[in-house]
Amino acid sequence: MPYFSVCIPLYNKANFITKTIQSVLDQHFTDFEIVICDDGSTDDSAEKVEQFSDDRIKLIQQENQGASSARNRAIKESTGEYIAFLDADDLWYPEHLTHLHYLIDHYPQAKLFATNYEIQMPDGRKRLPFFSKQIYIGIIDDYFLASLSDAVMTCFNAAVHRSVFDEIGYFNSDYRTGQDVDFAIKANLKFKLAYHNLVSVTYHRETENNLAQSKLNADRLKYIESYDKDAKDNKSLARYLAVNRFALIIKSKQAGDNIWKQALVKLDTGYLNKKQRFLLQFNSFQLKKMKQLQDFFSKKGIYLSPFKD
Numbered sequence: 503m504p505y506f507s508v509c510i511p512l513y514n515k516a517n518f519i520t521k522t523i524q525s526v527l528d529q530h531f532t533d534f535e536i537v538i539c540d541d542g543s544t545d546d547s548a549e550k551v552e553q554f555s556d557d558r559i560k561l562i563q564q565e566n567q568g569a570s571s572a573r574n575r576a577i578k579e580s581t582g583e584y585i586a587f588l589d590a591d592d593l594w595y596p597e598h599l600t601h602l603h604y605l606i607d608h609y610p611q612a613k614l615f616a617t618n619y620e621i622q623m624p625d626g627r628k629r630l631p632f633f634s635k636q637i638y639i640g641i642i643d644d645y646f647l648a649s650l651s652d653a654v655m656t657c658f659n660a661a662v663h664r665s666v667f668d669e670i671g672y673f674n675s676d677y678r679t680g681q682d683v684d685f686a687i688k689a690n691l692k693f694k695l696a697y698h699n700l701v702s703v704t705y706h707r708e709t710e711n712n713l714a715q716s717k718l719n720a721d722r723l724k725y726i727e728s729y730d731k732d733a734k735d736n737k738s739l740a741r742y743l744a745v746n747r748f749a750l751i752i753k754s755k756q757a758g759d760n761i762w763k764q765a766l767v768k769l770d771t772g773y774l775n776k777k778q779r780f781l782l783q784f785n786s787f788q789l790k791k792m793k794q795l796q797d798f799f800s801k802k803g804i805y806l807s808p809f810k811d
Contacts, residue, residue: 504558506534506599506661507582510590511572516545518591518706523554526588531599534586535560539576542566547590570673570681573657577672584615586661591706598702602661609641609696614689616660616696619703621652625801630701632810638699645690646742651809655695657682659703666693677725679718683746684725691732691739719754719761726750730768744773745809748782752808755786756793777808 508526512519519538526536536556540548540563551561562579564572577585586602588594598617605615620628631652635644648654670688673681689695726746733740747769754762771779784792796806 504533504535504582506584506586507580508534508536508586508588509573509576509580510538510588511541511569512538512543512547512590513541514543514545514547515590516547516550519547519550522590522593525593527556528596529599530596531603535582537576537580539572541572568675570675574672583664584661585664587657589658592658593704595702601698601700601702605696605698612641612694612696613663613666614693614695616655617698617702618700619659619705620701622704622706629805632807637697642695642697644738645695646738650745653686654697655686658705677721680722680725687729719750719759722750723761723765741773744770748774748778752789756789758786781808
């Protein structure tokens, strides 16, 4: 039985999957298997995987059912004690699994583990995530407050003990987007998360076939609303959901749909910062102009964000 099972959902990422797999094979910690579920790719993604001869790689193929289904299938067919998540277009530094193993060894009270990461922007620039509070190596005392801007736990930098799935279930295949956010909420409501502050992952913010670019705002609202009851007794979660509602409203207005009106009904603006409350007043045209301004400054290395206080 391998220590880690690296589970990768794959759909039309032929231009990335070779480098992604190689970044796993280059790990200093070598006790792992790689389980890849090809979710009905129409390009030569599967052929790229089959070019590797390493017997630690297992390729599963299924008809297209979505990212959650593919990730769940890979998890269920894996054998390791710890499941390490990775997307087919992201890259690990060679010490990534070493850092995760360190956390597992030193923080036995945790069942969730994550490392720091860098975000590669579409223009090639890289930045570190904007966590809402400084966090170091150790147990995260408040996941939701730490993740108000960028998520501490994602599907490319985290690992979980296999027993987590027995207690909270798998990724929700009903959601076409936001499955990783939904899973992180469920997991952090139940278990402790240990974090390593050294960067060991490169996350590509925008690549081809990235669901994060789809206009699936109804699904985003659905998973936010599913935690409203939990938030009644958890102020940190309540603030986290408010910020996610704000982000959904902005996305929805820019996309020209009316989901923002539904999201606004239950939005408690008391949890938002001044910049967020100010932007709520903007219409679609104004928000698009603000986005252009944000992109302009981003290219100059200045990252303006309403999620940073």
